[in-house]
C-alpha cells in the first residue's frame with residue numbers, strides 16, 4: 001500500500017515528536033490538543049534531543065540553519081513519530097525531501113518584547129544598561145535604537161533568560177509569542193512595534209511537518225490558516241532569495257495596513273549592519289489569499305523584495321551567508 005492510499009483509522013493515536021524544552025513541549029501540547037479537538041485523534045508526545053539543546057555555543061557561532069530542526073526531521077523520517085511542530089523562524093527555508101509542511105496554524109504575536117527590570121522601555125533604560133540577546137538582528141536593532149546600550153550575548157531557554165533580569169542584566173529581548181505560550185507575558189515591559197522593528201521571518205508562527213503524502217498530512221490541513229501561510233511564504237522567500245541564514249541581521253514582518261483604498265497587508269524587510277548604524281528597508285504590498293495563484297505571487301513578492309535589497313547593497317552591508 002502506498003502512502004497516498006493509506007488512511008487513518010478514526011480515533012487512531014498520533015505521535016508528535018518534540019524537543020524537551022519548556023517552550024517546545026508547551027507549544028507541542030497546545031497543538032496536540034487542537035489536533036484532537038479538530039480531528040478526534042488523540043496525540044501522544046515523544047521526546048527527541050537536538051544539537052541546539054545540548055550545545056553551549058552562542059547561536060551566532062553555530063552558523064548554519066536548522067540546529068533545532070534536523071533531529072526532529074530525522075526522527076520523523078525514521079518513523080519514530082508522525083508529526084513534529086517547529087517554530088517557523090527556526091526552520092530552514094529549504095524543504096526537506098520526503099517531508100511537507102502540512103499545517104501552518106494562525107500566527108500568534110510576531111513582535112519582540114522587551115522584558116526589563118523596574119518597568120523600563122527601550123527608551124527609558126538608563127544609559128549603558130545591559131541588555132541580553134544572542135540574535136544578530138536584535139543586537140543591530142538595539143544598537144540602532146540606543147547606541148549607548150551594552151549588549152550581552154546570552155543563550156538558554158526563556159526562563160533562564162528571564163532569570164538574568166534578577167541577576168546581572170537590566171533587560172532581555174524575547175519573542176512575545178514564546179512568552180505568551182509559556183504564560184509569562186507578565187515579564188513584558190514593552191511590545192515593540194513591527195513597523196520600526198521587524199522580527200524574524202515567521203516569528204510567532206508554528207509549522208506542522210509530517211511525511212509527504214501521508215494520511216497524517218491530510219488530517220493536519222484542518223489546522224492550516226491560509227492568511228498566515230500566505231504571509232509566511234512571502235517572508236521566507238525574502239530570506240531564501242537573500243541566501244541568508246538565521247544568524248543574518250535581517251528582519252522581515254507582515255504589517256496590517258489601512259489606506260484610502262482599503263485594508264490589507266504589507267511585507268517589510270530590513271537588513272542591518274552588525275553595529276546597527278546602517279540599514280536598508282523595502283516594503284511592498286502583499287497579495288491577498290483569494291486568488292489561486294496567491295502563494296506563488298507571495299513568493300515572487302518576497303524574491304522582488306530581496307532583489308531590491310541586494311541591488312541596494314545588502315550583501316556588502318551585512319554578512320548574509322547561511
Ligand SMILES: NCc1[nH]cc(CCC(=O)O)c1CC(=O)O
Pocket residue numbers: 087088089090173174175176177178179202203204205206
Ligand atoms: N530562536 C529561539 C526561538 N524560537 C522560537 C521562539 C519563540 C517565538 C516564536 O515562535 O517565534 C524563540 C525564542 C525567542 O526568540 O524569544
